[in-house]
Amino acid sequence: MTVSLTLDHITAHYGSTQVLEDLSLAIKAGELVSLLGSSGCGKTTTLRLVAGFLEPTSGTIQLGERDLTRLAAHKRDIGLVFQNYALFPHLSVRDNVAFGLKQRGLGGTERTAKANAMLERVGLSSFADRMPAALSGGQKQRVALARALVIEPPLLMFDEPLSNLDAKLRVDMRVEIRRLQRANGTTSLYVTHDQEEAFSISDRVAIMNAGRIMQLDRPEVLYQRPANSFVARFVGFENLIGMTVTARDGETVTAVTQAGATLKLSQSVFGAIPDRFVLAARPDGLAVSREGEGIPVTLGIRTYLGRAYQYQCTTPAGDYLGNGPLTELLDPGTAAVLTPVPEQCCILPSDA
Amino acid sequence: MIKRLSPWILAGPASLLVLVFLILPVGSTLIATFTDAKGWAAPYAAFFNSGFRRTVLYRTIEISLITTIISVVLGFIAAYVVAQMPARLKSIMIIAAVFPLLTGVVVRSFAWLILLGKNGILNTALLSVGFISEPISMLYTEGAVIAAMVYLFVPLMILTLAGVLEGIPKDVVEAATSLGATPFAVFRQVILPLAMPGLIVGAVLVFTGSFTSYATPQLLGGERQMMMGTLLYQRAMVTFDWTGASTVAAIMVVVTILIVVLMTRLARRLNPMAG
Numbered sequence: 001m002t003v004s005l006t007l008d009h010i011t012a013h014y015g016s017t018q019v020l021e022d023l024s025l026a027i028k029a030g031e032l033v034s035l036l037g038s039s040g041c042g043k044t045t046t047l048r049l050v051a052g053f054l055e056p057t058s059g060t061i062q063l064g065e066r067d068l069t070r071l072a073a074h075k076r077d078i079g080l081v082f083q084n085y086a087l088f089p090h091l092s093v094r095d096n097v098a099f100g101l102k103q104r105g106l107g108g109t110e111r112t113a114k115a116n117a118m119l120e121r122v123g124l125s126s127f128a129d130r131m132p133a134a135l136s137g138g139q140k141q142r143v144a145l146a147r148a149l150v151i152e153p154p155l156l157m158f159d160e161p162l163s164n165l166d167a168k169l170r171v172d173m174r175v176e177i178r179r180l181q182r183a184n185g186t187t188s189l190y191v192t193h194d195q196e197e198a199f200s201i202s203d204r205v206a207i208m209n210a211g212r213i214m215q216l217d218r219p220e221v222l223y224q225r226p227a228n229s230f231v232a233r234f235v236g237f238e239n240l241i242g243m244t245v246t247a248r249d250g251e252t253v254t255a256v257t258q259a260g261a262t263l264k265l266s267q268s269v270f271g272a273i274p275d276r277f278v279l280a281a282r283p284d285g286l287a288v289s290r291e292g293e294g295i296p297v298t299l300g301i302r303t304y305l306g307r308a309y310q311y312q313c314t315t316p317a318g319d320y321l322g323n324g325p326l327t328e329l330l331d332p333g334t335a336a337v338l339t340p341v342p343e344q345c346c347i348l349p350s351d352a
Numbered sequence: 353m354i355k356r357l358s359p360w361i362l363a364g365p366a367s368l369l370v371l372v373f374l375i376l377p378v379g380s381t382l383i384a385t386f387t388d389a390k391g392w393a394a395p396y397a398a399f400f401n402s403g404f405r406r407t408v409l410y411r412t413i414e415i416s417l418i419t420t421i422i423s424v425v426l427g428f429i430a431a432y433v434v435a436q437m438p439a440r441l442k443s444i445m446i447i448a449a450v451f452p453l454l455t456g457v458v459v460r461s462f463a464w465l466i467l468l469g470k471n472g473i474l475n476t477a478l479l480s481v482g483f484i485s486e487p488i489s490m491l492y493t494e495g496a497v498i499a500a501m502v503y504l505f506v507p508l509m510i511l512t513l514a515g516v517l518e519g520i521p522k523d524v525v526e527a528a529t530s531l532g533a534t535p536f537a538v539f540r541q542v543i544l545p546l547a548m549p550g551l552i553v554g555a556v557l558v559f560t561g562s563f564t565s566y567a568t569p570q571l572l573g574g575e576r577q578m579m580m581g582t583l584l585y586q587r588a589m590v591t592f593d594w595t596g597a598s599t600v601a602a603i604m605v606v607v608t609i610l611i612v613v614l615m616t617r618l619a620r621r622l623n624p625m626a627g
Contacts (some may be wrong), residue, residue: 051530074531074538079531086523090545099541100531144527151531 002029002062002185003154004048010059012045014209019045020056021211024080034198035214036234037208043173043191046212047157050189052076063155075208076102076335079148079186085140085158089134093143094099094119094128100151120179138169143174149180156181156188162197176202195235220272229278229351237280239320241295242350247322259317261295269342276350283310285344288324294339297322299332313338365598378605395599405583409603412580415569415610416562419501423558424551426502430541434510435517442514448512461571464500465491468572488627492574501535501570504550513556516550517543521570529610552619556612563608580604 005027012020020042021220027033030162035043048054050061052073061068067077087096097115106114119125119215122142132140141161148156158177162170178201192198197220198205206216207230215222215231229240243263246253251267255277267273287309288299297320300312308323311330330336361470388394399405434445452460467473468490474486490496519541528538566581575581580600588597 012572049525053529054528074532074534075528078530078534080527082523084521085519085522086527088524088528088542090542099528099533102541103532103537146530147527190536256385 002187004029005155005189006060006062007046007050007149008062010046010049010061011057012042012049013057013132014045016295019211020049023059023211025206025213025216027187027189029187030185030234031177031203032190032201032319034190034192034205036192036195036198036205038045038193041208042211043193043208044159046208047159047189047191050076050155051078051080076154076319077151077155079151079153079156081141081144081148081158082162083163085132085137085144085164087140087143088145089132091132092128093124093130093132094134096143097147097150101145104151113243115146118146121149122146122176131334137165138173141165141173143244143249145177146182149184149186150266152184156186158188158190158192160192161190162192162194170197177201196237201312208235217349218243225346226348229280229348232278232280232346232348236282237346238283239281239286239322240282240348241279241317243275243277243279245277249259250313257295257315257317259295261315261317263295263340264293264349265340266342270347271343273347274349278348278350279340280343280348281345282320283323284308284340285341286313286320286322287341288313288330288336288338289336290336292339294337295320297336297338299330299334299336301352302330302332303352304310311336355594378601382602384595384598385602395594395595396603399599399603400598405600408578408580408583409607411561411577413496413607415497415501415579416559416611418498419505419562420555420559422498422502423505424555427506427554428547428551429505431510431513432516434514446511447516449507452503453507457565457567458571461500461568464496464503464572468496468499481592488490490570490575494573494577497569497577497579500572501562501565504565504568505561506562508557509554512554513547513550516547520546548619552616555615559611559615560608563611564604 005025007023007025008019010023011018022309023042023046025033035046037043039164045054049056052068052071056069061076061101062237063076082181089100090101094112094115097118098111101114112312116128119128122145124139124142124146127135127139127143132143135143135306142163144161160271161173162173165173174197190198190201199222202219204216205219205222206213208214209224209230214234215227216226223235224233226237228233232240241257243255243257245253245255246262253265253267254262255265255273256262263279265273265279288297288309294313295314297313300314300319302312303310305323308325309329310321313320315321320338324330324336384390385395391397422615430449434442436451464578465472469475470487470489470491474490475484478484480485495513525538525542525545533541565579565582565587568586569577569579569582573582580603583605584597584600587593587600
């Protein structure tokens with residue numbers, strides 16, 4: 001049975017410091033949603049609120065039909081996977097996995113059978129009698145995963161579960177987590193600061209900043225169509241060019257940068273363009289060429305990327321990064337032109 | 353050559369010190385109890401044939417065990433509370449707990465004389481409230497000795513346990529909670545087993561400390577509540593019965609070792625991780 005998780009207008013404080021500001025989040029039944037953001041953005045606080053280790057100042061938390069807001073943590077029935085594994089060091093791998101079953105009053109033989117079956121699913125059958133101290137990091141996290149899954153919780157939560165593993169193992173584990181989560185169809189909340197991890201594993205990702213969700217969407221949408229400057233910068237749109245519309249002619253819009261450079265943009269490509277906007281582009285989205293229509297710049301440092309050359313470009317309004325073709329080698333100090341590649345750029349509302 | 357010998361050279365002075373001032377005197381003390389004119393085990397027979405001395409031994413074991421149990425319980429509760437506190441408050445509480453250790457054992461036992469005496473603070477207070485009509489004698493009872501010893505040893509217990517409890521990761525407790533463990537289950541199935549090593553160390557320290565104590569039973573127990581420590585002193589310095597005193601010492605060593613081994617065994621049964 002899968003259920004949805006709903007956080008409704010949650011505000012939370014540590015002492016007098018506000019850490020979450022009017023946060024609302026709905027995770028559909030069976031969905032895996034990640035909270036992504038740098039440290040201090042409130043992602044872990046959100047997880048701890050749902051787990052019951054913290055109480056919100058206001059707002060409600062609902063899991064399916066149940067109101068969790070003031071429910072004691074041990075009654076919430078949530079599977080939690082921690083960054084530091086948090087295995088019980090005094091219990092064998094099997095007893096670690098069986099711990100939750102024991103709390104639910106299951107008898108010894110049934111506990112052992114279920115724990116063994118779960119260990120089989122995570123490929124650790126032969127380690128059942130070992131103590132946690134005798135396991136590698138990846139094995140420990142698989143035990144932690146088995147321990148959380150075996151109680152068949154309606155909600156699974158992950159708190160940076162892969163941060164302590166090395167790169168290769170991280171990729172294997174996240175596939176493993178996705179596989180098990182999919183197989184059970186368990187609604188899941190996943191907290192991470194790693195963009196690749198969040199995007200690869202999630203149905204939807206919430207990018208958080210300063211206690212608020214900046215955008216919640218499918219990874220593809222976040223990556224290609226960020227809704228605001230913060231998210232754009234977060235997903236690698238390094239160039240944010242503030243612009244003002246000076247003329248409109250049918251679908252074609254003429255806009256100038258703060259330095260006075262003029263660009264012609266088509267609304268049939270970019271969608272409706274407001275009078276003041278930010279043109280966001282990855283280095284890929286700004287083509288560097290010797291001459292043509294675009295933003296005039298002076299080239300700075302050139303770096304070789306394999307598929308292209310990347311140039312640091314200086315304009316009176318700020319510095320940008322653009323890519324130039326391998327066929328045309330331009331030297332630092334040369335005057336050049338930056339032209340937006342429409343498919344690689346997007347239009348954002350102006351921050352000011 | 354020098355390199356191969358250097359560990360021995362470095363360990364030499366300390367080993368010599370231990371040999372001359374500990375092993376030799378203790379050894380000769382013990383040997384004296386086996387070379388008595390009346391037969392090799394005669395001093396021990398004499399000890400166990402004396403009802404009085406047997407009572408002293410049993411009383412010492414009893415008082416030490418009760419002291420240990422009370423200290424473990426009180427110390428655990430205090431250490432648990434201290435371990436939950438924010439860092440700044442924690443260090444203040446630890447200093448407060450250790451503060452009594454800065455004064456001597458005699459001073460602290462003497463404080464209990466003032467508290468528990470016929471005209472002591474406790475009696476005066478109870479009288480003035482009208483709880484009792486005449487002073488009750490609290491000194492020279494087993495209770496007085498136990499109270500003072502618990503007071504002496506609880507700081508030791510808190511110190512030992514606070515470190516251990518602080519070392520239990522918070523997320524392990526949270527993991528147990530998320531898996532449905534009630535606060536009591538968390539305590540019983542996670543905190544207690546993980547604190548077991550500290551509990552054993554603390555209990556052994558308290559037990560050996562109480563079992564071999566001298567000043568506290570001397571001041572608060574007097575002749576009536578004689579313990580092994582005070583009996584040893586009496587044998588050696590009052591009756592000049594050196595063999596008798598040596599026998600008391602030998603029995604104290606054996607009992608201490610026995611109880612320590614027993615405690616460790618028991619703790620290991622409760623938790624395979626401990627010890």
